[in-house]
Amino acid sequence: MQRNLFLGVEAIGQASIDAGISGVYAYPGTPSTEITEYIQHSKTASERKIHREWSANEKTALEAALGMSYAGKRSMACMKHVGLNVAADVFMNAAITGVNGGLVVTVADDPSQHSSQNEQDSRYYGKFAMIPVFEPSNQQEAYDMMYEAFEFSEKTGLPVMMRITTRLAHSRAGVVQKTTKDENQLRLPENLMQFMLLPAYGRKYYQNLLDKQDWLTELSEKSSFNAFYEGEEKSLGIVCCGIAFNYLMENYPEDDCPYPVVKIAQYPAPKEMLIRLENECDELLVIEEGYPLVEELLTDFFGKGTKVSGRLDGSLPRRGELNPDHVAKALGKEITPDWNSPDTLVGRPPSLCAGCGHQDTYKALNEVVKDAGEGRVFSDIGCYTLGALPPYSTINTCVDMGASITMAKGAADAGLSPVFAVIGDSTFTHSGITGLLDCVVEKTNINIIIVDNETVAMTGGQDSSAKGRIEKICEGVGVAPEHIRLFVPLKKNHDEIVKLMREEVAWEGVSVIIGRRECVQRLAKMKKLNKSKK
């Protein structure tokens, strides 16, 4: 059979096209970005005119995806784990409205925080919303699940969460494809008040959701993605979630695991399977990538029941992504490597690229901040967050998308003056505009520096919704035009940039200072692209 080498994210992108989606809605975020990029580059997606433009943020993305579901078509929203926090309002309520066309919310978690502020486990959101969650163990299963997920969503009338983690997202394997299904026809919901959550309706729909829960567990029980593997050795029963199953099997290369195993890839957790495992075995070991969700479910609060080990009792590390060695240790197979890295080795953290404009901005800003003293530069999420590290050490905060402006405002309200907010162009349109409005309304004394490289740089140079719009947005929100200032972050402009920043610091009010120069990576990428077109 024809196999294609797909990253996990690509398998998901292809499967969604093959399952007949009419739109993907997303904001870039590692490790989810390439799902949408894959669809953007797909010939089939282009022929079918599948919606595949970037959204301003995860909330607008998921709302639009829900709107497409309202109209009867299949749609997908993709985001990284912390993106789901942004989309949490619509996510929770979409579980109450249910869907018309199949809706899948694909969320990519980042255990070990390779490129993220935290390692929150999105399965908790799935449980919180009481919707089905799929968690594939490998690339083929990711494809197969996504291919089925839209139908499953339509069958249950609920959005489905597809939860993956960094390792599956960014690992390649051979995947066999299925035939491409037709898209759904435009079809309004049978009940035109299905998406009306006035309390009187909302109560009724919430009850419907509650009434579906036993059925969802039953479907998990019968799901071909969940499995009970027999084992002769009953001293231990093992529960594996998602890709943790691979790490277990890696420790039994001849497929000779002696213990009974429950593999969970679809939630709610398959209760009967777990009861059977508990009945058969003396103790349980739960191996899951992320927080100890299933382990907590199975662990008896008063400690009187069956012993359950995993991340909570230290058998496995409490945080970070798993690997085959962690699992080996939990199984009592201690492995000591023959070599260790020499002491001479030093770390090599990520850094701003040579020629990046953020460096020029930070050099100037450092001079200006020195006047007032350090500890007053609030920042945000993007390449420019690397300005926290030497040699710049300019910025003091990075919390969540858009928080630079609002946290600087809060600090200004508390009496800190002057304050600075450093935010990227795309982060500004993602979640910065509303914070700016707060500042304008209250005439906050704040210096907002928008480091505009005209792209979403950190995730690989996607189109930014901010491009060509920043000044007009700021004016529209109510910033005085004479305090919307522009500079070009280049070494030769250093003195001019410092002077301009100092002028705005001297002005008591809302200043927006835009440093605009295209991302050097994006520039190189575009040059290469144009060259190959010629």
Next chain:
Amino acid sequence: MKTDIILAGVGGQGILSIAASLGAAALNEDFYLKQAETHGMSQRGGAVVSHLRISDKPIHSDLIPQGKADLILSVEPMESLRYLAYLSPEGSLVTNTSEYKNISNYPDLEDTFSELEKKINIVRIDADKMAREIGNPKASNMVMLGAASPFISIDEEIIIKGIETIFQTKGEKIVQLNIEAFKAGRAFAHNK
């Protein structure tokens, strides 16, 4: 047949072209393959690693267990040392000697390598220089693949076919330059 390879380098050095060539070769042969990459923040000049596993049997883990890698293939000398715990006692280490110094405290590694060479099979090659001599400075990664190829259980012709697959969209001249780079690297390792 099974080869587990740790590919190491610095974000932006393009270790993925090596992985892609081997991936194409493995697929042509109907082998199983898993290849875990580093995307995201580290790509901005940080340390990056890829776990590449090729086998004639299904592969479970995307990550290679410690002490099981047959080969560490690094396009940067210091990065070749970062993942030593993965190398099997019988494994080999093949590294470029061209240093990528984007940090201020880059150590002198000569003594470390001399010590290690007593215990581990190490091939050190100035792939950048060799690629320049061939007339294609960009092909240094293919020199590295060539130097590592004797330690990979895939026939030379099949890897070359993989290189052809990966570079074919860039034209015949680029394909030939990369194959030449591969062969030069391979000859170096054989003559060592």
